[in-house]
Amino acid sequence: MVDRIRLMKRPAPGKARRAAGKGEEALAALAWGLAHPARVAILRLLGERGECICGAIVDSMPLAQATVSQHLKVLKESGWIEGEIDGPRVCYCPTAGAMTRFKQLLQGLESGERR
Amino acid sequence: MVDRIRLMKRPAPGKARRAAGKGEEALAALAWGLAHPARVAILRLLGERGECICGAIVDSMPLAQATVSQHLKVLKESGWIEGEIDGPRVCYCPTAGAMTRFKQLLQGLESGERR
DNA sequence: AGCTTTTATCGTACATTGACGATATACGAT
DNA sequence: ATCGTATATCGTCAATGTACGATAAAAGCT
Numbered sequence: 123m124v125d126r127i128r129l130m131k132r133p134a135p136g137k138a139r140r141a142a143g144k145g146e147e148a149l150a151a152l153a154w155g156l157a158h159p160a161r162v163a164i165l166r167l168l169g170e171r172g173e174c175i176c177g178a179i180v181d182s183m184p185l186a187q188a189t190v191s192q193h194l195k196v197l198k199e200s201g202w203i204e205g206e207i208d209g210p211r212v213c214y215c216p217t218a219g220a221m222t223r224f225k226q227l228l229q230g231l232e233s234g235e236r237r
Numbered sequence: 238m239v240d241r242i243r244l245m246k247r248p249a250p251g252k253a254r255r256a257a258g259k260g261e262e263a264l265a266a267l268a269w270g271l272a273h274p275a276r277v278a279i280l281r282l283l284g285e286r287g288e289c290i291c292g293a294i295v296d297s298m299p300l301a302q303a304t305v306s307q308h309l310k311v312l313k314e315s316g317w318i319e320g321e322i323d324g325p326r327v328c329y330c331p332t333a334g335a336m337t338r339f340k341q342l343l344q345g346l347e348s349g350e351r352r
Numbered sequence: 353a354g355c356t357t358t359t360a361t362c363g364t365a366c367a368t369t370g371a372c373g374a375t376a377t378a379c380g381a382t
Numbered sequence: 383a384t385c386g387t388a389t390a391t392c393g394t395c396a397a398t399g400t401a402c403g404a405t406a407a408a409a410g411c412t
Contacts, residue, residue, distance in 0.1 A: 156265060211357085221343065228336065292389085306391080325379040327388080327389065
């Protein structure tokens with residue numbers, strides 16, 4: 123039974139949603155990264171191939187290059203992927219512990235809040 | 238290498254995001270439900286208590302009743318919780334297989350697209 | 353230097369989210 | 383019937399998300 127007066131209020135939908143806070147924030151931020159089919163598709167692609175040049179990702183999707191770039195940015199900022207500059211192009215790959223961390227955070231929802 | 242011409246284009250951000258389509262959609266829809274700290278908090282509460290009257294949920298959060306109700310609706314529509322009408326109040330509980338299904342879908346991202 | 357390729361960012365347009373107060377609805381109690 | 387409690391929904395507002403084309407930035411090639 124919290125105060126009800128401005129505690130979680132207006133997390134500035136996009137901003138605070140990413141700013142990890144109590145653990146809810148961390149989980150929500152990662153989930154947010156997966157919350158669009160295009161981003162799931164990108165992650166699946168990276169999962170299958172291990173890594174992928176940005177251009178190849180764009181070619182695999184029915185979206186404009188600018189749009190894909192935006193989704194890549196979201197995935198990067200939410201911690202799902204990393205991009206390594208390779209000459210004129212960028213090679214993306216899944217962030218190592220991301221999925222594991224996500225699953226751990228999910229565990230906390232199952233029953234208690236055991237960390 | 239898809240056609241690039243209108244296939245995934247404009248999924249109507251909110252609508253089609255929920256309409257399961259290829260599997261990306263299903264995962265994205267569930268992730269969407271978790272993509273806000275308030276909803277994670279609600280799920281955690283339900284996880285801890287097993288079930289919970291709507292009013293108790295509202296009391297546990299620093300948000301207006303109307304806002305909590307909206308979040309509950311999202312959680313319901315994305316398949317995370319169920320609400321059972323109990324006289325004048327509503328008792329919410331986590332949907333049985335939701336977490337399991339979510340984790341299964343997550344598996345598909347790990348390496349191949351093995352289902 | 354100049355051109356091409358590759359990716360990110362800008363600017364824009366529109367729909368949706370998330371928050372709220374106010375109101376409607378449903379049910380039980382008096 | 384009427385009142386009170388418990389939830390959902392409506393209407394609104396500011397802010398964000400998603401998509402695009404156009405443009406900038408970075409790197410290699412001629």
